[in-house]
Amino acid sequence: MNQINLFEILFEPYKITKHIRLIELFAGIGSQAKALERLNVDFQHYKVVEFDKYAIKSYNAIHDTNFETSDITLIHAKDLEIVETDKYEYIMTYSFPCQDLSLAGKQRGMKKGSGTRSGLLWEVERLLDECVETNGNLPQVLLMENVPEVIGSKNIEHFQEWERKLESFGYRNYCQVLNAKNYGIPQNRKRCFMISILGDYYYKFPKSFKLELKLKDMLEGEVDEKYYLSQKMIESFNHHAERHRNRGNGFGWKPTQGEGIANSLTASTSCRSSDNFIKVLGTVNIGNNESNNRIYAVDGISLTLNTCQGGHRQVKVLIPEKTKRGYKEAYEGDGVYINQPHQKRGTVQNGMIQTLKTSGNDVGVVVSEPKIIDDTQGFDGVREYESYSPTLRAARNGLKVEHNLRIRKLTPLEYWRLMGFDDEDFYKAEKVNSNTQLYKQAGNSIVVNVLEEIFKKLF
DSSP: OOOOOHHHHHSEEOOOOSEEEEEEETOTTOHHHHHHHHTTOOEEEEEEEOOOHHHHHHHHHHHTOOOOOOOGGGOOHHHHOOOOTTTEEEEEEEOOOOTTTSTTSOOOOOOTTOOOSGGGHHHHHHHHHHHHHHTOOOOSEEEEEEOGGGGSTTTHHHHHHHHHHHHHHTEEEEEEEEEGGGTTOSEEOEEEEEEEEESSEEOOOOOOOOOOOOGGGGSOSSOOGGGBOOHHHHHHHHHHHHHHHHTTOOOSOOOOTTOOGGGGGEEOOEEEETTEEEEEEEEOOSSSOTTTTEEEOSSOOSEEEOSOOSTTOSOEEEEEOSSSSOEEEEOTTOEEEOSSGGGOSOOEETTSEEOOOSSTTSEEEEEEEEEEEEGGGOTTOEEEOSSOOSSOOBOGGGEEEEEEEEEEEOOHHHHHHTTTOOHHHHHHHHTTSOHHHHHHHHHHSOOHHHHHHHHHTTO
């Protein structure tokens, strides 16, 4: 039975009926504007405040605008030009910097007067104060986005101070933490949103819905070798694995003599040979003898995927993590931490990616690469297979398909897809920015799909 919210009884839901003038403070690449574009609503790119010259270049390329960089500390109410509020609906968004709030940062906080980057929130207070002092016109809707720590124990006092200030202006605040994976994007990305509506109105956040897309659906078909895990990183995983084997935690198998360092990441179906385990690449149905149906590794270099589906018998990659067990299993299509994973928990996300950061070096994905083995020439006759096949199987004339599991970073395009941007948006931004900036801009952005659902409730 659904509970009745008192605000739903006392107040009417707020609905936008006028032409929208969008004001984006800390605009980034314009995810808020992109969400409104997707909804085909009547709006104007009215004001954009963004200090990062590279972000502005991408914003203009995506939205076909011509804004210049601007410093919020130098902006005043007169620059916002909030006028004729009877004719226009002003939505002002402010996704202020999270660096001093997030667990990944130094957690210096957002206290007023602190001088921190997250403390730039109080510049928004100054602008609203100036609006009241000049002509009394305020934006009818405010939208805040930030990391969940903005309402955490270390910051809640200052966040509540901000809420009280907004209430003094006449706003009613509605705050909730939403996860992108609950709104159509396979990214485990939690963010805190607050809608503030001028007047006695009610707002209800969108309901979550079942995720249909998988991380694999967001990946490019062909990716440059430079995105794949380096041998140095694999060696670090190997050393971590060795430490856990020495402690008795074990990864369920022992490498045979001559196998490469990548084997510390593999837990494949194995058969015993003396005191060691021989890694099995997979099985094929070419006879009644189970042993003859197996394909064994000879070089031990690549991670391998066999035909066993379900029952926890699929070949998997073992990613170090900060738990007693010491590792977590990852299968094809899973997102994995690749930056010091042994210092983290939750190193694997099944079928999705972890929260994207501003660098492409933190997370990766487990992918499968098919190859054909020419059994008539022995295992030295390995060549690339032309088309993808999901399982290992026998082919004609003794050819067998082997699927190799590898870990790679996400490409900049995949980053943008996982933030809800279209490929066309990415290609426009790519023309004016480097990959480093493209990673940063996506990591600093807001998932467009989540914003779409939030804005839908206002129409």
